[in-house]
Amino acid sequence: MTESPRSASTLSLSARLAGGLVVLLVVGGVVLSLATFAYGRAAAREAFDRLLVGAASSIAASVSVIEGAAVVDLPVSAFDLLALAPEDRIAYQVRGVDGAVLTGYADLPQPPPSRLVTSGPVYYDAAFTGEPARFIRLTRRFAERDLSGTIEVIVGQTLRERNALAEDIALNALMGLAIGGAAVVLLAVLVVRSALRPLDELALALAGRDPQDLTAISTAVPREVASLVGAVNGFMARLDRQFDAMRNLISDSAHQLRTPVAALRAQADLATQETDPDRRNRLIGRIHDRSVSLGRLLDQMLSRALVIHRIDSARREAVDLRDIALDIVESGDHQLIAPGAEVRLEIGEAPVIVQGDPLSLGEAAKNLFRNALAHGRAPIVLGADVQGAQARLWVQDAGPGPSAAVRTQFGGRFVRSAAADGRSAGLGLSIADSVARAFGGHLALEDRAEGFRVVIILPRSGER
Amino acid sequence: MIRMTLLLLCLALPARAQEVLRAFGPENALTRLVLRTTTDVDILAPTVDEFLAAHPGVAIDYEQWGSNALYQRSAEECATGESGADIVISSAVHQMIKLVNDRCAASWQSSYGIGLPDTLRWRDEIWGVTREPAVMVYNRSLVPPDQVPRTRFDLLDLLRPEDSRYAGRIATYEISQSGLGYLFAYMDSQEATTFGALMEAFARSGAVATCCSAEIIDGVQRGDYLIAYNILGSYAVTEAQRDPNLGIVAPRDYTLVLSRALIFPGSRVRPEAGAFLDFLLSPAGQLSLAANNLAISADNPSISIEADAPDSARRLIPLAPALLVAMDRAKSEQFLSDWRKTFAQ
Numbered sequence: 061m062t063e064s065p066r067s068a069s070t071l072s073l074s075a076r077l078a079g080g081l082v083v084l085l086v087v088g089g090v091v092l093s094l095a096t097f098a099y100g101r102a103a104a105r106e107a108f109d110r111l112l113v114g115a116a117s118s119i120a121a122s123v124s125v126i127e128g129a130a131v132v133d134l135p136v137s138a139f140d141l142l143a144l145a146p147e148d149r150i151a152y153q154v155r156g157v158d159g160a161v162l163t164g165y166a167d168l169p170q171p172p173p174s175r176l177v178t179s180g181p182v183y184y185d186a187a188f189t190g191e192p193a194r195f196i197r198l199t200r201r202f203a204e205r206d207l208s209g210t211i212e213v214i215v216g217q218t219l220r221e222r223n224a225l226a227e228d229i230a231l232n233a234l235m236g237l238a239i240g241g242a243a244v245v246l247l248a249v250l251v252v253r254s255a256l257r258p259l260d261e262l263a264l265a266l267a268g269r270d271p272q273d274l275t276a277i278s279t280a281v282p283r284e285v286a287s288l289v290g291a292v293n294g295f296m297a298r299l300d301r302q303f304d305a306m307r308n309l310i311s312d313s314a315h316q317l318r319t320p321v322a323a324l325r326a327q328a329d330l331a332t333q334e335t336d337p338d339r340r341n342r343l344i345g346r347i348h349d350r351s352v353s354l355g356r357l358l359d360q361m362l363s364r365a366l367v368i369h370r371i372d373s374a375r376r377e378a379v380d381l382r383d384i385a386l387d388i389v390e391s392g393d394h395q396l397i398a399p400g401a402e403v404r405l406e407i408g409e410a411p412v413i414v415q416g417d418p419l420s421l422g423e424a425a426k427n428l429f430r431n432a433l434a435h436g437r438a439p440i441v442l443g444a445d446v447q448g449a450q451a452r453l454w455v456q457d458a459g460p461g462p463s464a465a466v467r468t469q470f471g472g473r474f475v476r477s478a479a480a481d482g483r484s485a486g487l488g489l490s491i492a493d494s495v496a497r498a499f500g501g502h503l504a505l506e507d508r509a510e511g512f513r514v515v516i517i518l519p520r521s522g523e524r
Numbered sequence: 525m526i527r528m529t530l531l532l533l534c535l536a537l538p539a540r541a542q543e544v545l546r547a548f549g550p551e552n553a554l555t556r557l558v559l560r561t562t563t564d565v566d567i568l569a570p571t572v573d574e575f576l577a578a579h580p581g582v583a584i585d586y587e588q589w590g591s592n593a594l595y596q597r598s599a600e601e602c603a604t605g606e607s608g609a610d611i612v613i614s615s616a617v618h619q620m621i622k623l624v625n626d627r628c629a630a631s632w633q634s635s636y637g638i639g640l641p642d643t644l645r646w647r648d649e650i651w652g653v654t655r656e657p658a659v660m661v662y663n664r665s666l667v668p669p670d671q672v673p674r675t676r677f678d679l680l681d682l683l684r685p686e687d688s689r690y691a692g693r694i695a696t697y698e699i700s701q702s703g704l705g706y707l708f709a710y711m712d713s714q715e716a717t718t719f720g721a722l723m724e725a726f727a728r729s730g731a732v733a734t735c736c737s738a739e740i741i742d743g744v745q746r747g748d749y750l751i752a753y754n755i756l757g758s759y760a761v762t763e764a765q766r767d768p769n770l771g772i773v774a775p776r777d778y779t780l781v782l783s784r785a786l787i788f789p790g791s792r793v794r795p796e797a798g799a800f801l802d803f804l805l806s807p808a809g810q811l812s813l814a815a816n817n818l819a820i821s822a823d824n825p826s827i828s829i830e831a832d833a834p835d836s837a838r839r840l841i842p843l844a845p846a847l848l849v850a851m852d853r854a855k856s857e858q859f860l861s862d863w864r865k866t867f868a869q
Contacts, residue, residue: 131854131858132852132854132855133854133855133858134849134852134854134855135849136714136846136849139844139845139846139848139849140846142845143844143845143846146642146646146844147646147647149624149625149627149647149845150625150845150848154854162854163852163853163854163855164852164853189626189627190627191627220647
């Protein structure tokens with residue numbers, strides 16, 4: 061069984077938020093509960109320790125010296141005070157200056173020696189007849205003529221009421237915590253719902269769209285979702301461009317192919333009916349010319365489709381324009397297209413770097429080069445150089461350049477006049493122009509003394 | 525002279541542990557409970573019988589003890605961990621409080637115990653089962669009606685004249701021998717300043733401190749004593765129902781009300797023993813106790829107390845740890861020595 065690839069992505073936002081909240085509540089709840097119990101114990105201990113100290117003080121105060129002996133007149137009030145913890149048993153002991161038990165329980169646990177460093181009351185936990193209890197030891201100094209020394213009072217109490225109070229405090233606090241937690245959960249649900257509502261609205265808006273509608277989403281969304289919407293809009297724009305390009309390609313192709321194919325068919329019809337071998341051969345020669353021209357047109361159209369597709373999708377990288385010029389010259393295509401034509405390369409020592417797609421740039425340059433071979437006059441010069449912030453890749457021939465009509469239309473998607481006679485110089489220019497624009501540059505036509513030059517001008521990039 | 529004899533007689537008493545032994549219920553009962561109590565067997569017997577009637581298969585060995593001896597024995601058994609009794613009911617409730625505080629009593633959840641006021645219940649280990657006022661009894665034929673003391677102040681007035689005919693003819697408990705007498709005297713000392721004046725008057729007039737409710741009441745009936753002070757109402761009323769010559773007064777200034785304390789000695793309560801407590805606290809049990817003058821209260825007054833105290837004058841002795849003070853060694857030594865000084869004159 062392979063795990064469904066969806067499983068990783070199906071964890072909804074609500075589930076994530078709920079999970080986080082549950083973890084927060086559990087951890088917070090445990091920490092707060094522990095703190096609450098500790099607090100309850102501390103509060104109960106403090107409250108009941110005060111009873112102990114009150115009772116012990118009252119007993120200590122009841123000791124008087126009569127004829128050289130310490131006499132305890134145990135006060136009922138001390139026991140009434142301790143009886144405020146009604147369920148607890150009481151231990152007490154009063155010891156004289158010689159350490160002998162004056163009254164009370166004879167064998168009470170004594171405070172641990174480590175606690176006896178202070179002169180004030182000493183609290184300690186110990187067992188009273190097998191039950192855990194809390195004790196206090198208090199001393200009172202006598203400096204009479206006939207009695208001098210320290211009287212020691214120990215009072216203890218079992219822990220029932222303390223524990224009950226501690227539990228009570230803790231449970232009450234926990235109750236509050238539980239209510240608070242429930243309120244937090246409720247609020248969180250409401251907040252999460254309201255926070256996720258823009259997404260629902262977005263989904264509704266998208267679902268309600270016409271399938272052909274690739275315009276940007278205009279629904280108002282919060283900042284956090286805006287980047288998502290921006291990405292979707294960007295994606296749709298790219299899709300829209302690709303659709304456009306495809307539509308154009310199809311309509312261009314149909315348009316451009318219809319005339320030459322019709323001409324081919326007419327000439328082929330003529331050739332089949334022609335009985336005169338000479339004229340028939342002449343017709344066949346023309347059919348051949350037309351086929352070659354049609355093949356070139358197809359090449360260009362495919363190249364253009366490729367370029368248009370790539371400039372939207374391919375990654376930009378650093379490209380040396382000299383390499384592109386060099387590749388074209390070295391590929392030796394011109395030997396096939398125009399055998400014997402003189403071709404020169406004019407590149408310098410310094411690299412000419414731009415950010416772009418090498419394949420698209422290569423197609424663009426190749427189209428310009430073929431245009432020059434097909435329509436220009438040798439020698440053809442291919443070059444790349446840097447002028448300020450501009451990187452330039454250019455093709456130059458010794459001819460006068462295209463007609464004024466072609467030049468005015470240049471840059472258009474399609475030059476019909478050029479296509480009409482099967483010679484598609486305009487299409488090549490159009491491809492080169494598209495590529496130049498895609499990478500942030502433009503195409504320039506220059507009439508120079510040495511001939512006509514077409515230049516792809518791109519912003520120069522420093523890095524390799 | 526008589527006083528000395530009686531005192532000696534009383535001193536000899538603690539050697540005798542249990543005064544009366546009687547078995548209730550069938551011989552071959554599955555469960556035998558040992559009940560140790562200071563209560564006169566005749567007075568509690570009807571209630572025990574009523575309980576046993578509802579619980580066949582249970583028998584009760586009734587042991588009647590003097591309060592101090594009962595406390596001594598219970599404390600000893602607690603120290604050794606071997607309990608010879610299942611139930612202990614004592615009128616010397618301060619001794620019972622001390623036993624509870626020493627962890628000598630087992631805990632029991634009584635369904636009727638919840639209905640008790642907080643002052644008659646502590647830690648679910650001790651319960652107050654009766655309501656018995658401390659009263660003054662007098663001999664009707666020897667004390668003229670206009671001289672019957674309604675309050676302690678009246679009693680003081682009777683003793684004031686140098687040649688008072690009541691001199692030497694007032695009796696009360698000897699507190700060193702009777703735990704209950706000690707408790708009443710101690711509560712008096714806590715309750716009001718009249719106690720000091722009363723002690724002084726007793727000392728001056730030569731009042732008699734002697735032992736045991738029955739003997740004192742008997743002395744009053746015979747005319748040896750004219751008035752007895754701080755006598756347990758339950759015994760007095762029971763006797764007065766037989767002898768119309770015996771008058772009873774619940775002092776109007778304040779009347780101490782004793783609630784006999786029940787504990788389960790040891791570490792465990794036998795269910796049948798728990799059931800006995802439940803019965804005593806139940807309405808049926810309280811009715812039975814009332815019928816035997818063990819539960820005399822404002823809503824259940826005894827016809828024999830002709831001068832009853834108003835409700836606000838009743839002072840219920842609370843079963844609370846404050847009674848530990850009465851058991852304090854230094855305190856009791858001091859108290860007893862003061863008492864002896866009074867009655868040694």
